[in-house]
Amino acid sequence: MSDYQKITVLVNQILKKYDLCNNCLGRLFSKQLHLSSNKLLGKKLQKNLNSIPKCYICKNLFDNLSYFLKLMLDSSLDNSFSTFSVGAIIKPSIIDRDDYIRSKYKLRGIDSVKTDMTRELGKLFSKKTKKNVDFLDPDITFTVNLKDESCQLRSKSITLSGRYIKTLRNISQKQKSCTNCSGKGCRICNFHGISEFDSVEGMISQFLFEKLGGTTTKFTWIGGEDKSSLVLGTGRPFFVKIQNPLKRNLKLKSVTFDFLKITNLKIVNESPKKPLKFKSSIEMKISTESEIDKKNLKKLKDLKTNPIIVYEKSGKRSEKSIFSVKYSKKSQNKFILHIKTEGGLPVKRFVAGDDVYPGISQILNTSCQCQEFDFLDIEV
Numbered sequence: 001m002s003d004y005q006k007i008t009v010l011v012n013q014i015l016k017k018y019d020l021c022n023n024c025l026g027r028l029f030s031k032q033l034h035l036s037s038n039k040l041l042g043k044k045l046q047k048n049l050n051s052i053p054k055c056y057i058c059k060n061l062f063d064n065l066s067y068f069l070k071l072m073l074d075s076s077l078d079n080s081f082s083t084f085s086v087g088a089i090i091k092p093s094i095i096d097r098d099d100y101i102r103s104k105y106k107l108r109g110i111d112s113v114k115t116d117m118t119r120e121l122g123k124l125f126s127k128k129t130k131k132n133v134d135f136l137d138p139d140i141t142f143t144v145n146l147k148d149e150s151c152q153l154r155s156k157s158i159t160l161s162g163r164y165i166k167t168l169r170n171i172s173q174k175q176k177s178c179t180n181c182s183g184k185g186c187r188i189c190n191f192h193g194i195s196e197f198d199s200v201e202g203m204i205s206q207f208l209f210e211k212l213g214g215t216t217t218k219f220t221w222i223g224g225e226d227k228s229s230l231v232l233g234t235g236r237p238f239f240v241k242i243q244n245p246l247k248r249n250l251k252l253k254s255v256t257f258d259f260l261k262i263t264n265l266k267i268v269n270e271s272p273k274k275p276l277k278f279k280s281s282i283e284m285k286i287s288t289e290s291e292i293d294k295k296n297l298k299k300l301k302d303l304k305t306n307p308i309i310v311y312e313k314s315g316k317r318s319e320k321s322i323f324s325v326k327y328s329k330k331s332q333n334k335f336i337l338h339i340k341t342e343g344g345l346p347v348k349r350f351v352a353g354d355d356v357y358p359g360i361s362q363i364l365n366t367s368c369q370c371q372e373f374d375f376l377d378i379e380v
């Protein structure tokens, strides 16, 4: 007996007791016969071609494919993407009956109803939209809920890198989280996790939400500054990950708001896993308790000799090298210090000498305060 004849015997046994749709019947034997279409095989094996019985396993779920396809098309109308994948939520009773038939007739190594269903939906959606199925790393993922006849869509996050230049004081780098959800995203904040957009983070986020859609943004900053600091030169680099974006590309490379310029915008694979090394050129306005003289200020040149030791409250110790030092006296108690240093030096603590050795106060032997500091440039 050929494989096909053996199968026909078994098919007759099964169909005597259970009505099955073409998809389910074909699915039970297609792997064994190395055939790709369950439906066509089912049609061939089915004895009664005229009336389609109510399927014992799936209750004719496959008759509804076009309805679920429409759900998928509707939910992805606003998304731009080139690849997708489909998942499904199916009633447990269907899976139970499928398992029962498989074990009763000792059918091994066949696809589940769910696999068949998602594959069929994938094929139909691909044919309709000319987009490709990609199960490993799709741009968007559908979850078709066959229980309550709904469709959920998630899109893969995208990450951008860029730089920002800030030319006005009193703008924070970071945005406070939405008070209602602490940043997780809720109806009040439109699932953005932030409800105001008056910081560098807020303004960049708002711009990206407008251009690309998306729910939340997650920033990786290359260093930070005070609210009162300017960021000049080529600006401070940042990475931002956008969750669930609608669009996946951005033509604009730069954009200018009143006092915030975003430049070098581009899509990258991911945010850096390890902190990036960078150098900052910083200008500090420093006031001193006692009067300063030129001879005293000259000692600042020694800052280049040894790295500055920085202690955190946690006890963590780090070293920051200073590469260049310039200063100019403005009055008896004020001077401007201009340094180029390894990124991450806590500027105010460095001036005051607060757990930073040597601090400016120790070098000049008088209590010093940093009134204001600006970033003239940041190099990565």
Ligand SMILES: [Zn+2]
Pocket (backbone or CB within 6 Å): 020, 021, 022, 023, 024, 025, 055, 056, 057, 058, 059, 060, 061
């Ligand atoms: Zn069926």
Ligand SMILES: [Zn+2]
Pocket (backbone or CB within 6 Å): 178, 179, 180, 181, 182, 183, 184, 185, 186, 187, 188, 189, 190, 191, 193, 194
């Ligand atoms: Zn919220």
